Amino acid sequence: MKKMNNKKNNRPAEIIACLVRASKVLLISHVAPDGDTLGSALGLAAALRQRGVEVRLACADPVPAELRFLPGSEGFAARGRSDEDLIVVLDTGDLKRIGSLYSPESFAAVPVINIDHHVTNVFFGDLNWVEPRAATAELVLDLLLEWGIPLDKEIATPLLTGIITDTRGFRTSSTTAESLRAAITLMEAGASLAEISEAVFNRRSLATLRLWGMALAQAQFAEGVLWVEISREMLAQVDDPMASRGLANFLSTFAQARVAAVFRELDGVVEISLRSAPGVDVSEVALRFGGGGHPQAAGCTVEGELARVRSQVLEALFEVVRTAEEERG
């Protein structure tokens, strides 16, 4: 019988002992994958392969364009467990976040290791290592160092990508001296900070430029909330479905915005990305509308027509900003 939600961390040594015994491992990244979930999996994959372990990579969603520079990223597929004798889930607080890849039977059959930095993690693994570090990739690095695996460029590049993307280039308040020390270790093992930064931050498409221009020109601001709408017409004009990626982060760089929101109109649903200043928790709003995330970065997808959804969500955001202001006094 599996213990779920035991809320107890295992020691890295126990996780290493479990990895050492495995001969075929399935590494799983979360849906809507980011640099940390993919980088953590790729870094661990390279280390395991170095030791002769057979590794398969799984993610329910495709690898986004800006992360396809990562060698081995083409190996991710939307596959569940077949004959693997161990599952490692990376950067994932809850098994719901691996989407269609979860099945109770196949997960019950083999040990599941859960390595994650989300404070909301529900300790779903047989072995769990959950620590609130800036990136899950930092935990993977610590694991490999404790294991004594010699680092090389193949291991270091995806792990540094995880740190760079989750800290938005060392800019988030979660970034510590430890994060920078990890980055130095990975650079000295062959990862190029400049090449990774260039790939993840500086490859926006011209379609993105046009879409952001249209969106920013119509941006609205009220009660501490800065928001933009991406209508189907706007998306159709620029012909790049990913052009709105990063827009919520960008909006959060404007000083007056306590909350930044992007409303993106798709067929019958509105996709909402939320960012907030420290002290304002947008994850509770996302949760209320069926989504989730971190206090400062969350999202949800709401059925309905753009104008109605927008006004409902804005009302909730205004309320969250007011409450935060009252608490600040």
Add this chain to the structure above:
Amino acid sequence: MKKMNNKKNNRPAEIIACLVRASKVLLISHVAPDGDTLGSALGLAAALRQRGVEVRLACADPVPAELRFLPGSEGFAARGRSDEDLIVVLDTGDLKRIGSLYSPESFAAVPVINIDHHVTNVFFGDLNWVEPRAATAELVLDLLLEWGIPLDKEIATPLLTGIITDTRGFRTSSTTAESLRAAITLMEAGASLAEISEAVFNRRSLATLRLWGMALAQAQFAEGVLWVEISREMLAQVDDPMASRGLANFLSTFAQARVAAVFRELDGVVEISLRSAPGVDVSEVALRFGGGGHPQAAGCTVEGELARVRSQVLEALFEVVRTAEEERG
């Protein structure tokens, strides 16, 4: 008699010996000041004051809004030397870059120390320390460490600001493991990476948002050059003369742009900011039009009407991109 252009670096120990003898020091930052020139001066000022030295801070231009969070930054004034017995010029390749603060007589009267990271530095000092590091603040830090000055928050915050701004948050190709090590040292001395990043990157005004929206919506792209125009009408609409700051950096994050250019129309002149991908040198174009800078970040101010200036400068930029492409094969 002073030796100019001797092109020889002094050892940090010689610079320290000179600083130790001084009782009143004038620290000078370059015109159009950035975080590195101001942060280097403020960090050195705090260290000298800790040792009981009287310090005055000088810059021909005002401190930009996003750097006024730096404690002591209100101390900068457009002043030349009065009774100081030593001048230190920071982050400045050439005395022309200190603008109106230079006078041959007052500079001949006392020793001049030149601490800088620009490869184009002309060694104008009596003592020179020029090294191609990511930021001049890294050199100041090394100097203080060699001197044995105990670091505190007052010294560390401006120096870390210098590193963060000149590396655009550790994103430039000039960023090394050494830069990250310096950042860790400064964080451990009390500087907050998150607070500085928030101040320098995340305090854009809503006027900036509107102006960028207008500019991006009209952005143009040809022959590898991405450019926008900021007309006087646009600037008048948003009522914030600094709203175009950072736009050239932002444009350079678009993948197809080998060169990014912002043309800003002022009274009778056009201010041009240029950024380029590694391998394309825009400093030579800036130089040809009476400006200067680094290969990947340069600028110039050209007299004349916007349309004519733009077409002349674009012609030169197209040529530079073509040449770079030919050299790449």
